[in-house]
Amino acid sequence: MRYLDEYRDPALARTLLAELCATATRPWTLMEVCGGQTHTLVRQGIDELLPAGMRMVHGPGCPVCVTPLQAIDRAIAIAARPGVIFTSFGDMLRVPGSERDLLGVKASGGDVRVVYSPLDAVRLAVAEPGRPVVFFAVGFETTAPANAMAVLEAARLGLDNFSMLVSHVLVPPAMTAILESEHNEVQGFLAAGHVCAVMGWRAYEPLAAKYRTPIVVTGFEPLDLLEGILLAVRQLETSRCEVENQYARAVLRDGNTAAQHAMAEVFAVATRYWRGIGSIPDSGLVLAERYAAFDAERRFDVDGLDAAEDPRCIAGAILRGSAVPTECGAYGTACTPRHPLGAPMVSTEGTCAAFHLAGRSR
Amino acid sequence: MRYLDEYRDPALARTLLAELCATATRPWTLMEVCGGQTHTLVRQGIDELLPAGMRMVHGPGCPVCVTPLQAIDRAIAIAARPGVIFTSFGDMLRVPGSERDLLGVKASGGDVRVVYSPLDAVRLAVAEPGRPVVFFAVGFETTAPANAMAVLEAARLGLDNFSMLVSHVLVPPAMTAILESEHNEVQGFLAAGHVCAVMGWRAYEPLAAKYRTPIVVTGFEPLDLLEGILLAVRQLETSRCEVENQYARAVLRDGNTAAQHAMAEVFAVATRYWRGIGSIPDSGLVLAERYAAFDAERRFDVDGLDAAEDPRCIAGAILRGSAVPTECGAYGTACTPRHPLGAPMVSTEGTCAAFHLAGRSR
Amino acid sequence: MTTDPLTATCPLPRTDTDAVLMGHGAGGRLFAELLDTVIGPIIGADPVAEDAAVVAVDGVGVVVSTDSFVVTPHDFPGGDIGSLAVHGTVNDVAMRGARPVALTLAYIVEEGFPVADLARITASAACAAAGAGVAIVTGDTKVVERGGADGIYINTTGIGELLPGAVVTAAGADPGDAVLVSGPVGRHGAAVMAAREGFAFDLRSDSCALNTMVEDMITAAGRDVHVLRDATRGGIAAVLNELAFASGVGIAIDESAVAVPDQVAAICDVLGIDPFHLACEGTLVAVVAPDAADDVLTAMRARPEGRGAHRIGVVTNTHVGRVTARTALGATRIVDMPLGEQLPRIC
Amino acid sequence: MTTDPLTATCPLPRTDTDAVLMGHGAGGRLFAELLDTVIGPIIGADPVAEDAAVVAVDGVGVVVSTDSFVVTPHDFPGGDIGSLAVHGTVNDVAMRGARPVALTLAYIVEEGFPVADLARITASAACAAAGAGVAIVTGDTKVVERGGADGIYINTTGIGELLPGAVVTAAGADPGDAVLVSGPVGRHGAAVMAAREGFAFDLRSDSCALNTMVEDMITAAGRDVHVLRDATRGGIAAVLNELAFASGVGIAIDESAVAVPDQVAAICDVLGIDPFHLACEGTLVAVVAPDAADDVLTAMRARPEGRGAHRIGVVTNTHVGRVTARTALGATRIVDMPLGEQLPRIC
Amino acid sequence: MCLGIPGEIIAADGGVPPMGTVDFGGVRREVCLVYTPEAVVGDFVVVHVGFAISLIRPDEAARTLAVIRALPGALEAELGVER
Amino acid sequence: MCLGIPGEIIAADGGVPPMGTVDFGGVRREVCLVYTPEAVVGDFVVVHVGFAISLIRPDEAARTLAVIRALPGALEAELGVER
Numbered sequence A, B: 001m002r003y004l005d006e007y008r009d010p011a012l013a014r015t016l017l018a019e020l021c022a023t024a025t026r027p028w029t030l031m032e033v034c035g036g037q038t039h040t041l042v043r044q045g046i047d048e049l050l051p052a053g054m055r056m057v058h059g060p061g062c063p064v065c066v067t068p069l070q071a072i073d074r075a076i077a078i079a080a081r082p083g084v085i086f087t088s089f090g091d092m093l094r095v096p097g098s099e100r101d102l103l104g105v106k107a108s109g110g111d112v113r114v115v116y117s118p119l120d121a122v123r124l125a126v127a128e129p130g131r132p133v134v135f136f137a138v139g140f141e142t143t144a145p146a147n148a149m150a151v152l153e154a155a156r157l158g159l160d161n162f163s164m165l166v167s168h169v170l171v172p173p174a175m176t177a178i179l180e181s182e183h184n185e186v187q188g189f190l191a192a193g194h195v196c197a198v199m200g201w202r203a204y205e206p207l208a209a210k211y212r213t214p215i216v217v218t219g220f221e222p223l224d225l226l227e228g229i230l231l232a233v234r235q236l237e238t239s240r241c242e243v244e245n246q247y248a249r250a251v252l253r254d255g256n257t258a259a260q261h262a263m264a265e266v267f268a269v270a271t272r273y274w275r276g277i278g279s280i281p282d283s284g285l286v287l288a289e290r291y292a293a294f295d296a297e298r299r300f301d302v303d304g305l306d307a308a309e310d311p312r313c314i315a316g317a318i319l320r321g322s323a324v325p326t327e328c329g330a331y332g333t334a335c336t337p338r339h340p341l342g343a344p345m346v347s348t349e350g351t352c353a354a355f356h357l358a359g360r361s362r
Numbered sequence C, D: 001m002t003t004d005p006l007t008a009t010c011p012l013p014r015t016d017t018d019a020v021l022m023g024h025g026a027g028g029r030l031f032a033e034l035l036d037t038v039i040g041p042i043i044g045a046d047p048v049a050e051d052a053a054v055v056a057v058d059g060v061g062v063v064v065s066t067d068s069f070v071v072t073p074h075d076f077p078g079g080d081i082g083s084l085a086v087h088g089t090v091n092d093v094a095m096r097g098a099r100p101v102a103l104t105l106a107y108i109v110e111e112g113f114p115v116a117d118l119a120r121i122t123a124s125a126a127c128a129a130a131g132a133g134v135a136i137v138t139g140d141t142k143v144v145e146r147g148g149a150d151g152i153y154i155n156t157t158g159i160g161e162l163l164p165g166a167v168v169t170a171a172g173a174d175p176g177d178a179v180l181v182s183g184p185v186g187r188h189g190a191a192v193m194a195a196r197e198g199f200a201f202d203l204r205s206d207s208c209a210l211n212t213m214v215e216d217m218i219t220a221a222g223r224d225v226h227v228l229r230d231a232t233r234g235g236i237a238a239v240l241n242e243l244a245f246a247s248g249v250g251i252a253i254d255e256s257a258v259a260v261p262d263q264v265a266a267i268c269d270v271l272g273i274d275p276f277h278l279a280c281e282g283t284l285v286a287v288v289a290p291d292a293a294d295d296v297l298t299a300m301r302a303r304p305e306g307r308g309a310h311r312i313g314v315v316t317n318t319h320v321g322r323v324t325a326r327t328a329l330g331a332t333r334i335v336d337m338p339l340g341e342q343l344p345r346i347c
Numbered sequence E, F: 001m002c003l004g005i006p007g008e009i010i011a012a013d014g015g016v017p018p019m020g021t022v023d024f025g026g027v028r029r030e031v032c033l034v035y036t037p038e039a040v041v042g043d044f045v046v047v048h049v050g051f052a053i054s055l056i057r058p059d060e061a062a063r064t065l066a067v068i069r070a071l072p073g074a075l076e077a078e079l080g081v082e083r
């Protein structure tokens, strides 16, 4: 595929690796922010091939994995209601809530359906006027414009049976939280290319300056990541701390303003809890008051549901790079991929799950 | 089973047959009114064993078979509506309407369910408050009290999702119509025991007198029918024309007054079309005006549906005993058990179907 | 002669349908029509539906039979869908005069089905297979979406070896042969019907493996055992009609000789159903040479599952392809193929 | 060494469930768990899941395999549920080094299913069977209530005879053996996924019968063909893991050597799915003695269905029970068993 | 016709509507007794579509059989059958 | 992360919202083009959950590759692979 295959060229990847080895003089620690980046690093084994001592810390992962227990439990409560058609991206179906996951709700008779696009959920609401259709709106800034358009479409079509359970997160506040942490060991960031395709990268400039941390916006293919790592390491080696855009073919400094406008129209910024990280001010999106009629939380009255994460989980330290999973008391015993206690065990891209699959023991 | 097995005794049946042969001096023609009686006669082969020349003409059959095309078409139209739960006795499911039958509706996705009792339909309406539950109320006088009680129960429980499609028929007007017919060959009747269990047999007294025709109320077991035939033949041989009650163990002269009261409360008498016979004044029941809220015809607006029977069908003549199926131009060609044109081909107890199954050709 | 009014319950259907109906799966006339007009001509199958096929593998005759089981409720008095799936196929293999040696077991499970029920049904199937002396050698499990199955469906396919001296086929009935039945009829169908219609009912399904009894019958009479059929879907009415058609003979039975348990008769009376149309799952019809009838009956009666074996009729060269019954009153009626599914009647 | 992040799509499930989940039927880890913990112990089955069993019938080894087919949509580019049901079982029989000789064909049909579709699917099955040179010898049709099936489900059970000289089993891989694949992977799964998710897609499922190619492979190399597996549910990832476990060996593949058609790669990229997890229905994995590899490849490539055959890896005595892949960049990752069903991902 | 079968009332609840359990030769089902208010446990009723529509009078039942048994040849026929 | 894949717009309908068909290496699907109003048929866009979120700029795409190819040893490595 054009614009994809050429960024997977193994020969150029090896050239980049060679250049990286030639450039890095110290064991730098970088964080890739996005689960998509993690995916490529792990899938291609890039982290194995990095210069000795150099470390990639896996970031907050995908938005799916940082969705708080509470949101999952609310989704499950709504999906279990008779008559409701609950729609979601496929990823959310396996994320464990306090008691079970959405696949379990489906197995017990809930009408849970996978959609590829939020517009599919709107179409379903048109096709099934007699039944409430709920869409589970999760994601980073990348997904928010699509979800916003579903609300705008539902409003345009005057649908009274469509609503959204919103659990959106915003990336820059999470990066700030990591940088703010006392024990942070991350020295540079690979910022998420698709988030930036929507939002641009202006928001990172004050971060890079304030925390004196290089930030490189990258794409998701091997060459993108390797070049991004190289650019970050070059900055570190030369004591620079700028925002660089490795993914210029898809990302503008100002991002996609049409998408930003739709997001601003439909959503409002709010404090948000991140699974495994904690509460972060201004790090989430909720439905703006003027679209309250489409808010599934209000419509289904699931406010009462609260869930607490397990206190044994040291996910915060792992995300900051200050601890490894084998240092966690729950690792491999109370916490396994089958019974994850925290976000890094939920996703196979998570550090704890990766350790577990590789058979590392405490 | 007590009160059943003893009336099936083959030895006593042979005794009755012998007595019948000794009694009958002429080839009398009797009609058994009810499909249940026909069933026993045919199933046990009693009609084969009758004295030479003596003939049993099968009556209007079961209420299922005389239900007019129009009522079936309306049932089908209602059952095909999305959301409707259509309930019926099992027999009605295979009765062909103009285009298809209720089993076909079920196969195309209609929610058609067999109930054993009309109260089961009421229970279903209680259990599924969000969906309209319709019960197909067919039957002779025997079934009407049960169906009446379903309406009374629905009213008592304040159910707004329960309604009935009523297509009840009354037996005495049909007997009158047969006797009134110019070409009638029936000389005596075996009246239907269970109809009489409800209605008593007073209504037959003026009929027997006016048309000078013996009428014997019988049960449904072989001894009941044979004794009934014997009693009718004795009357004919002695030129009597009375109403006699062979089924005294279950039938009182006044019938079941509690059941009659419920029928009178819920239903009103009306003109009714009988499949294969035609329109007969005062021969049907409809919902009384005060229970109009439970009338499925009004609720679902199916008045527009009208259907005409095939003009080739000579069912009337066959029912009167004045023609045999092989004299019908449609027999075996346009009309077969798979594509019945008239009532006597619809039911296997029907004369035309019986001829066809026995392989008789025109 | 009169016709059997119960052939089709009250009114007859329109069967030249564009859509598959429940009745097409009920083993009666509708099913035969589907097989004759749709499936058979395409597959090129023999119109004579044997319970099992015989296939040459490396020169050896291997007997093969397959059936899917979709019974609801999954549990009924006297068995469950697991044991039934084993008995049904073991019996079909045995009906070719064969010793079943192996079974395959394939599940289609609806998501949400309790794992505990799956385990229980599997244990029941395993126990039934062990009881019949047959190994379950391979299997399959598919899961379908909620609403894509009624809990669980089971397919079993059985493999068997021909018993020495056995020559058993649906087409083997000769005029003069004796028609035997191994026990009282209608118990399985009545048990399932009672469970479905909410009747309290103390009788158990007759579901059981018949292969050992069949071995004893073949040992007793060898090739004098002409036809064996388990009277499953459509009951003995269907099975007798099938073999009359397949063998090109008539069959005359004595209705009073067919044992119908009181409770089966009672539920049939209440629901307006013919006991001859109710499925058996551990009762067979055998057609044997007249001289061998007593020996075969003796062999059957020596087994618990054949204790009630008796002679019910004779094969004739009249009324070819038809089954007639002498009624209790001495009249004759046609025992026709059931049409499709059994529906409770009011009239 | 790193782990395969696609093993489970994004977050892992809770699998110690009380209820059967869709994932239990997807041929991955959940299915293995169900087999190991529920069904296997009850049936007393060998934990090594072979594609087919070998049963002694009258002293002859008869190969038997069963599978039910529940694919929706019923039609997909390159086939339909009828042809698939034939190919799937023919191939499973062939994977024991056998010549399939007969099939059973059992339908479970939802009432209301168009008779015309039933005829068309039957014709497709008949045509596929004829193409594979296998007879359909017996069958069954059950009809379930509307809502009791997704149109039609098909079970096929296959019977075969062992090819002379063949000794093929999932446990037969030896260190040093060559790992071959008969063609590009993921075509069937991608075609079905595209049809389901509304993608226009020109590629066809690879669904086809592999028995003739298997005969040629056995002719070419005899008992040097150690393992054969068709890479169906769970794709080559599942099959390689199963045989590594069954044989007690490691398997090291070269990821770049596994051909993934462009369109399969594209749909995987769009939906976030691993092509190694996508089902093939006419592509096999073979493990052969190193010296025989070239002869076997030559035999495979002489057939149209094996034209794309190539070597993808080697059997090792390290990493026992595991499959490792050398990535395009030269790193090593674990190719884990897929967990359950493939769900489209956003991240 | 109307399928009506005799069965014995083995329990009655006196509710609204009054329901009872009727035994038909070992097979038991819930039946509505609203139309046979005079019937008590131990009585036999004719049941149609889940309703008792008639109380069976044992004296009349016996009388019918007695009349038939009084026919010429009846006793011999019955004995003959029972032999 | 957010799975985003480049594809070529091969049709666009200009409706409300504007929809188009995007080809991903031979696989085609309907995509909402509301956020890439400047894109025309023939352009490549990055698609995420059925929405085009970004127009791909071919010049920048080429420049990125050119920079990498300009690294020491890149040419030899590429030739080596292609040999």
Ligand code: SF4
Pocket (backbone or CB within 6 Å): A312, A313, A314, A315, A318, A325, A328, A329, A330, A331, A332, A335, A336, A340, A341, A342, A343, A344, A345, A346, A352
């Ligand atoms: S092992 Fe589990 S509990 Fe421990 S840090 Fe990782 S996710 Fe949290």
Ligand code: SF4
Pocket (backbone or CB within 6 Å): B312, B313, B314, B315, B318, B325, B328, B329, B330, B331, B332, B335, B336, B340, B341, B342, B343, B344, B345, B346, B352
């Ligand atoms: S054969 Fe058909 S058309 Fe003729 S009288 Fe009978 S039912 Fe009517």
Ligand SMILES: [Mg+2]
Pocket (backbone or CB within 6 Å): C051, C091, C092, C095, C229, C230, C231, C232
């Ligand atoms: Mg059979």
Ligand SMILES: [Mg+2]
Pocket (backbone or CB within 6 Å): C051, C052, C065, C066, C067, C089, C092, D139, D140
């Ligand atoms: Mg079979």
Ligand SMILES: [Mg+2]
Pocket (backbone or CB within 6 Å): C067, C088, C089, C092, C232
């Ligand atoms: Mg069978």
Ligand SMILES: [Mg+2]
Pocket (backbone or CB within 6 Å): C139, C140, C141, D066, D067, D068
């Ligand atoms: Mg399988």
Ligand SMILES: [Mg+2]
Pocket (backbone or CB within 6 Å): C147, C148, C149, C150, C151, D147, D148
């Ligand atoms: Mg269901």
Ligand SMILES: [Mg+2]
Pocket (backbone or CB within 6 Å): D051, D091, D092, D095, D229, D230, D231, D232
């Ligand atoms: Mg296989």
Ligand SMILES: [Mg+2]
Pocket (backbone or CB within 6 Å): C139, C140, D051, D052, D065, D066, D067, D092
């Ligand atoms: Mg198999």
Ligand SMILES: [Mg+2]
Pocket (backbone or CB within 6 Å): D067, D088, D089, D092, D232
């Ligand atoms: Mg298979």
Ligand SMILES: [Mg+2]
Pocket (backbone or CB within 6 Å): C066, C067, C068, D139, D140, D141
């Ligand atoms: Mg069968």
Ligand SMILES: [Mg+2]
Pocket (backbone or CB within 6 Å): C147, C148, D147, D148, D149, D150, D151
């Ligand atoms: Mg369905």
